[in-house]
Amino acid sequence: MSGSFDILLVGIGGQGIILASNILGEACLAEGRSVRGAETHGMAQRGGSVEGHIRIDGRFGPLVPPGAARLMIAFDLLEALRYSHFLAPDGRIVSSSSLVVPTSASMQGAAVPDREAIVRRLSAWPLCLVEADRLAAEAGSPLSQNVVMIGAASWFMPLKPESLAGAVKRLVPPKTVAINMKAFELGRAAGERCRGEARGT
Amino acid sequence: MRREYLLGNEAIARGCLEAPVDFVTGYPGTPSSEVIDILRGIPERGYYVEWSVNEKVALENALAAAWCGLRALVTMKHVGLNVAADPLMTSAYTGVTGGLVIMSADDPFAHSSQNEQDSRCYALFAKIPCLDPSTIQEAHDMARDAFSLSEQFGLPVIFRPTTRICHSKGDTITGEPAKNTRKGEFHKDPKQYVVIPAHTRVLHRKLNEKQPAVKKALVENGYNKAVIRGPRAVVASGIAAAYVEELIPDDVSLVRIGAYPVDEGWLRDQVRRHESVLVVEELHPVVEEIVRQVSGGVPVSGKKDGLVPWEGELSTASVASILKSFGIEPRETYPPAVPVADLPPRPPILCAGCMHRPVFYAIRRVFKDGIFPSDIGCYTLGLQLGAVDTTLCMGAAVTVASGLSHAGEKREIVATIGDSTFLHSGIPGLINAVYNGARMILVILDNRVTAMTGHQPNPCSGTTATGAPSPQISLEAVCRACGVQWVETVDPYDLVSTMATLRAAAEQPGVKVVIARQPCVITARRANIRRGRFEVDREACTACGVCIGFGCPAIERGEEDKARITDLCSGCGVCAQICPAGAIRKERRKEGRR
Numbered sequence: 155m156s157g158s159f160d161i162l163l164v165g166i167g168g169q170g171i172i173l174a175s176n177i178l179g180e181a182c183l184a185e186g187r188s189v190r191g192a193e194t195h196g197m198a199q200r201g202g203s204v205e206g207h208i209r210i211d212g213r214f215g216p217l218v219p220p221g222a223a224r225l226m227i228a229f230d231l232l233e234a235l236r237y238s239h240f241l242a243p244d245g246r247i248v249s250s251s252s253l254v255v256p257t258s259a260s261m262q263g264a265a266v267p268d269r270e271a272i273v274r275r276l277s278a279w280p281l282c283l284v285e286a287d288r289l290a291a292e293a294g295s296p297l298s299q300n301v302v303m304i305g306a307a308s309w310f311m312p313l314k315p316e317s318l319a320g321a322v323k324r325l326v327p328p329k330t331v332a333i334n335m336k337a338f339e340l341g342r343a344a345g346e347r348c349r350g351e352a353r354g355t
Numbered sequence: 356m357r358r359e360y361l362l363g364n365e366a367i368a369r370g371c372l373e374a375p376v377d378f379v380t381g382y383p384g385t386p387s388s389e390v391i392d393i394l395r396g397i398p399e400r401g402y403y404v405e406w407s408v409n410e411k412v413a414l415e416n417a418l419a420a421a422w423c424g425l426r427a428l429v430t431m432k433h434v435g436l437n438v439a440a441d442p443l444m445t446s447a448y449t450g451v452t453g454g455l456v457i458m459s460a461d462d463p464f465a466h467s468s469q470n471e472q473d474s475r476c477y478a479l480f481a482k483i484p485c486l487d488p489s490t491i492q493e494a495h496d497m498a499r500d501a502f503s504l505s506e507q508f509g510l511p512v513i514f515r516p517t518t519r520i521c522h523s524k525g526d527t528i529t530g531e532p533a534k535n536t537r538k539g540e541f542h543k544d545p546k547q548y549v550v551i552p553a554h555t556r557v558l559h560r561k562l563n564e565k566q567p568a569v570k571k572a573l574v575e576n577g578y579n580k581a582v583i584r585g586p587r588a589v590v591a592s593g594i595a596a597a598y599v600e601e602l603i604p605d606d607v608s609l610v611r612i613g614a615y616p617v618d619e620g621w622l623r624d625q626v627r628r629h630e631s632v633l634v635v636e637e638l639h640p641v642v643e644e645i646v647r648q649v650s651g652g653v654p655v656s657g658k659k660d661g662l663v664p665w666e667g668e669l670s671t672a673s674v675a676s677i678l679k680s681f682g683i684e685p686r687e688t689y690p691p692a693v694p695v696a697d698l699p700p701r702p703p704i705l706c707a708g709c710m711h712r713p714v715f716y717a718i719r720r721v722f723k724d725g726i727f728p729s730d731i732g733c734y735t736l737g738l739q740l741g742a743v744d745t746t747l748c749m750g751a752a753v754t755v756a757s758g759l760s761h762a763g764e765k766r767e768i769v770a771t772i773g774d775s776t777f778l779h780s781g782i783p784g785l786i787n788a789v790y791n792g793a794r795m796i797l798v799i800l801d802n803r804v805t806a807m808t809g810h811q812p813n814p815c816s817g818t819t820a821t822g823a824p825s826p827q828i829s830l831e832a833v834c835r836a837c838g839v840q841w842v843e844t845v846d847p848y849d850l851v852s853t854m855a856t857l858r859a860a861a862e863q864p865g866v867k868v869v870i871a872r873q874p875c876v877i878t879a880r881r882a883n884i885r886r887g888r889f890e891v892d893r894e895a896c897t898a899c900g901v902c903i904g905f906g907c908p909a910i911e912r913g914e915e916d917k918a919r920i921t922d923l924c925s926g927c928g929v930c931a932q933i934c935p936a937g938a939i940r941k942e943r944r945k946e947g948r949r
Contacts, residue, residue, distance in 0.1 A: 167703065182526065187526075188526050200705070202701055212525075215671045216519060256701040260903045266699050
């Protein structure tokens with residue numbers, strides 16, 4: 155092994171994937187670890203399917219190879235399925251339970267697999283579903299869903315929760331620190347429930 | 356010294372501050388745009404910074420500054436270098452006294468581009484040095500050092516990161532920004548700066564004479580280096596070198612090419628110590644061609660024998676399989692991963708409430724049999740709405756439209772171009788179309804900003820790169836000055852009058868211009884413009900699907916196939932105008948929900 159712990163973040167342009175990946179990177183710095191990452195920008199982004207790569211302890215290229223991600227953090231269920239071939243056999247998924255129907259489906263009538271079918275197909279890996287929109291609203295802003303997801307996923311990556319929480323504090327707009335810290339804690343509680351379930355299975 | 360988690364383009368901007376750079380110009384283009392966006396956002400700058408109207412203009416401004424002894428940076432994407440190619444080729448002859456660094460960011464896989472050309476070829480063509488970083492740290496260090504390299508040899512330097520450098524991130528060590536101390540001053544020297552043929556012949560010889568010393572310096576300063584470890588070698592350049600380094604076993608030599616021109620004598624010595632050599636690089640086989648020239652009898656593998664792909668982007672996984680097929684067991688292999696089939700695609704789309712969507716809708720409604728040349732910008736996504744028939748390069752909507760007209764096409768030709776693209780290179784095409792008597796309608800999609808690359812201001816915006824107010828250019832006056840007799844401005848959110856104006860345009864002879872103007876929805880939201888939201892009256896909705904066909908991401912099919920308007924709605928209200936049942940109306944619920 156080249157020794158990096160590879161994480162893929164996936165979702166839809168505008169959901170805050172860049173901020174989420176910056177939080178992971180900043181937490182690596184706080185722990186004195188090397189890190190590499192890559193993300194989607196520009197025309198490829200607007201409302202489209204986007205991906206962020208993070209390699210904790212990475213020292214070389216920024217891209218997570220297919221079949222190598224130890225963790226996928228998905229901001230949308232359909233996008234989790236789209237990128238699932240990036241997961242290692244012993245990988246794990248933490249996904250938002252929401253699903254945005256692509257415009258291609260309504261305009262061209264493309265078939266969208268339903269929620270149950272997606273969850274069934276993702277169940278080849280331990281799957282943690284997080285009601286990110288509800289928890290973000292509870293924290294005080296729908297914009298904090300990305301931090302809810304980081305909180306939930308914090309159980310499943312080799313970074314200390316204090317490093318992650320510190321990175322959230324440093325990177326979110328100053329006025330929103332309290333909301334985002336609450337989002338992180340609510341996410342973390344949701345993730346802990348998944349941890350228990352995974353042990354049970 | 357600080358260690359930070361930086362985006363490649365941030366690291367590059369930091370490197371430039373450490374040089375320090377005195378003069379910055381450029382035209383936005385993914386993946387290059389963040390460099391100027393960062394440099395223009397720094398308060399108390401000691402340097403000049405501008406967004407120029409196009410890359411040729413940017414390079415010529417920067418070249419003049421470098422002639423005055425300043426350190427100048429000009430940024431663009433690979434296809435922008437085509438626009439700047441004219442001054443580029445001659446700038447190598449005139450040379451520079453200050454450092455001139457031309458950042459031309461390449462985009463293997465065309466993530467956000469119309470082609471996959473390789474800027475290294477331009478460097479070889481122009482006979483100037485090119486730096487090709489393989490990591491974020493190297494991008495930072497090379498950007499910083501490129502200015503002194505340029506000054507050392509009196510040559511412009513191309514700095515060529517790729518998308519995976521510009522838009523990837525890594526923990527990066529940076530230094531302190533240096534203080535700007537230089538004062539620009541031009542020293543007349545016609546033999547250097549007036550390229551009449553008699554001077555040019557001398558300058559070309561001098562340019563050629565500089566080459567051996569440049570090649571030698573690039574080995575001496577460590578940009579091109581070799582670690583000899585066994586009978587087989589891999590030669591790699593740019594980010595491919597990082598992929599190779601992750602995977603290469605200890606008994607295989609690694610030759611890293613980070614800069615051009617490559618010293619052939621040095622490379623020959625490295626290559627001929629081996630029994631076989633593999634060259635791994637993205638895009639054009641620039642390194643491979645040099646390796647093959649110097650290899651003697653040593654067998655060389657790479658693109659030319661089919662081991663390395665000619666198109667697209669490499670990755671750790673693809674490099675692992677290339678090494679395997681060459682006979683090197685990589686340290687890591689990756690099983691072939693098959694993406695899940697049959698998922699609905701989620702391509703990038705125009706935002707909810709984007710002004711381009713109703714314009715395309717109106718064009719399609721009015722000109723059912725029309726031909727629709729378009730251009731480079733967010734509005735290229737009008738392809739999904741059936742309103743984009745051609746896209747070639749910046750400004751070509753206008754020229755392709757006039758070409759179609761002169762070719763004898765009798766259908767209505769309706770071209771679309773954005774405000775920034777029109778200013779970039781649309782104007783000469785418009786002058787040409789009017790002067791030569793084309794018959795066409797040009798719709799300028801004027802959202803007052805260069806939106807797709809990240810909302811950089813342009814001469815329509817009313818502010819400069821640094822936020823200073825400046826007069827907004829009048830597109831109406833420009834078009835009239837180009838000779839257009841019929842120029843009308845419409846509000847694209849008013850669908851009825853937009854369609855009426857397009858119909859009226861079709862009645863006129865010659866070249867007609869319709870300027871469709873509304874601010875970009877993203878800038879409008881940032882400026883706190885709130886239009887309220889719209890909703891569907893479920894009783895009145897007949898599930899006819901007309902609003903769905905409009906393609907707005909805020910409208911989806913709900914229960915019983917009836918339309919539903921989501922939280923994405925920005926309140927443009929166009930869907931209410933197209934609903935045949937009158938079922939869409941302004942939201943009646945409590946105000947101030949957001």
